[in-house]
Amino acid sequence: MDEPVRDQYEAYPYPARDPKDEGQRLIVGSPSNLAEIDHYLFAGRGNFAKPFRALVAGGGTGDAAIMLAQQLSDRARERSHGAHREGAHGEGAPGEEAPGEVVYLDLAQAAREIAEARARERGLTNISFHRGSLLELSKLGLGNFDYIDCCGVLHHLEDPPAGLAALAEALQAAGGMGLMLYAPFGRGGVYPAQAMLRDLGEGLALAERVGLARRLLAALPATNWLTRNPFLSDHKQSDAELVDLLLHARDRAYTVEQAAALVTDAGLRLVSFIEPARYEPASYLKDPVLLKRLLGLDPLARAAFAEKLAGNIKRHVFYVVKASNRTDSVARAESPGAVPVTRELPGPELARAVTKGGRIAAEFDGLPVSFALPRLAAPILARVDGKASLGEIHAALQALDSGLDWNAFKAQFDRLHAALGGLNHLLLRCPGDGGGAASG
Numbered sequence: 168m169d170e171p172v173r174d175q176y177e178a179y180p181y182p183a184r185d186p187k188d189e190g191q192r193l194i195v196g197s198p199s200n201l202a203e204i205d206h207y208l209f210a211g212r213g214n215f216a217k218p219f220r221a222l223v224a225g226g227g228t229g230d231a232a233i234m235l236a237q238q239l240s241d242r243a244r245e246r247s248h249g250a251h252r253e254g255a256h257g258e259g260a261p262g263e264e265a266p267g268e269v270v271y272l273d274l275a276q277a278a279r280e281i282a283e284a285r286a287r288e289r290g291l292t293n294i295s296f297h298r299g300s301l302l303e304l305s306k307l308g309l310g311n312f313d314y315i316d317c318c319g320v321l322h323h324l325e326d327p328p329a330g331l332a333a334l335a336e337a338l339q340a341a342g343g344m345g346l347m348l349y350a351p352f353g354r355g356g357v358y359p360a361q362a363m364l365r366d367l368g369e370g371l372a373l374a375e376r377v378g379l380a381r382r383l384l385a386a387l388p389a390t391n392w393l394t395r396n397p398f399l400s401d402h403k404q405s406d407a408e409l410v411d412l413l414l415h416a417r418d419r420a421y422t423v424e425q426a427a428a429l430v431t432d433a434g435l436r437l438v439s440f441i442e443p444a445r446y447e448p449a450s451y452l453k454d455p456v457l458l459k460r461l462l463g464l465d466p467l468a469r470a471a472f473a474e475k476l477a478g479n480i481k482r483h484v485f486y487v488v489k490a491s492n493r494t495d496s497v498a499r500a501e502s503p504g505a506v507p508v509t510r511e512l513p514g515p516e517l518a519r520a521v522t523k524g525g526r527i528a529a530e531f532d533g534l535p536v537s538f539a540l541p542r543l544a545a546p547i548l549a550r551v552d553g554k555a556s557l558g559e560i561h562a563a564l565q566a567l568d569s570g571l572d573w574n575a576f577k578a579q580f581d582r583l584h585a586a587l588g589g590l591n592h593l594l595l596r597c598p599g600d601g602g603g604a605a606s607g
């Protein structure tokens with residue numbers, strides 16, 4: 168059943184990666200960025216030391232497994248240094264802490280070899296590599312997981328609900344998953360092109376079909392939907408990307424509603440789409456009459472509306488937990504101990520990006536957007552370093568303006584967090600709030 172898909176990824180491991188590049192850069196993305204996992208799935212209280220276990224199901228050439236294993240190692244090193252510093256003050260200096268464990272699983276040996284070579288280049292020792300199908304998870308004896316990444320895989324299965332059910336069964340009761348499924352509207356042009364290439368390539372080997380696809384792409388008329396969709400450029404990067412986009416053995420796309428139904432039917436609960444602002448109609452619409460008409464819609468209906476409205480969402484990235492897990496898994500800025508953290512862009516850089524008019528600009532796959540920020544956005548962001556708590560940032564700003572009480576500061580932070588959280592720039596850690604989630 169899995170053979171056509173496996174053979175494709177044996178011939179064209181995806182995405183195309185050269186292990187030597189590991190010395191130059193770490194590829195980061197969503198889902199499975201550790202700060203995001205902590206924010207959306209463990210209420211900011213994740214303890215990612217062993218026995219924390221993550222599964223990367225259909226790991227391909229390793230992007231998520233490498234990112235996660237590297238971030239877990241970095242986090243363990245930071246913890247050890249922190250503990251060591253405390254030890255210097257008389258509490259005893261412990262040794263290097265063990266990072267959590269990443270389990271990589273894929274059908275394709277060729278993909279696994281590249282992922283393994285990348286881990287070796289980085290000296291990562293916290294990944295174990297396995298070949299097999301996620302549909303067979305219960306037989307593989309890999310155990311249960313606090314976190315599961317499954318990106319770009321379920322939509323290639325003959326029976327995606329069976330795949331998600333197999334993952335859900337391997338998930339710890341309080342664990343969570345980061346998933347990615349293709350989305351139809353932003354992939355405008357892909358499915359007609361796939362159909363043409365099926366007609367052209369009937370009976371030919373995959374390598375020959377790649378050649379035909381390149382010829383067809385060069386000859387597409389200006390009116391073809393793929394030509395008209397400049398934001399879909401994956402196929403221009405390499406043969407592996409071209410095969411994945413246009414010559415796939417099996418692929419389907421999910422609307423917001425269909426993705427949500429897949430999740431619910433597997434006994435899971437959708438926590439958030441990433442980036443949240445892309446799934447909010449108000450990010451695109453300013454007309455008050457239209458916005459008022461949408462006020463009564465629940466978050467899922469708003470997300471479905473936003474998907475149709477934007478028309479350029481190519482894939483849905485989202486986090487889920489078990490439906491039986493009724494606790495709020497998202498970090499909230501409820502106490503002064505909460506620590507704001509940024510992803511790739513440091514706080515001071517975000518502070519400099521605030522315009523004179525108090526806005527922040529972003530781009531959603533070719534669509535320029537901008538969001539209003541509160542008055543104190545830049546001074547707050549300038550102090551966000553992943554260590555300072557909200558209480559400390561408030562104290563620093565109060566030293567400049569004695570009238571800034573906690574409630575006034577908190578109102579400013581909440582507005583900032585709503586805007587920048589929507590763009591996935593600003594997340595939270597809540598280290599003091601009970602601690603110990605995620606295998607703590």
Ligand SMILES: C[S@@+](CC[C@H](N)C(=O)[O-])C[C@H]1O[C@@H](n2cnc3c(N)ncnc32)[C@H](O)[C@@H]1O
Nearest residue numbers: 176225226227273274275278300301318319320
């Ligand atoms: C599009 S690639 C995605 C790779 C990786 N997750 C990423 O996002 O970069 C899909 C991967 O899923 C693997 N795959 C497909 N079906 C699978 C299955 N039933 N069990 C495990 N892996 C599977 C393929 O071999 C391939 O490497």
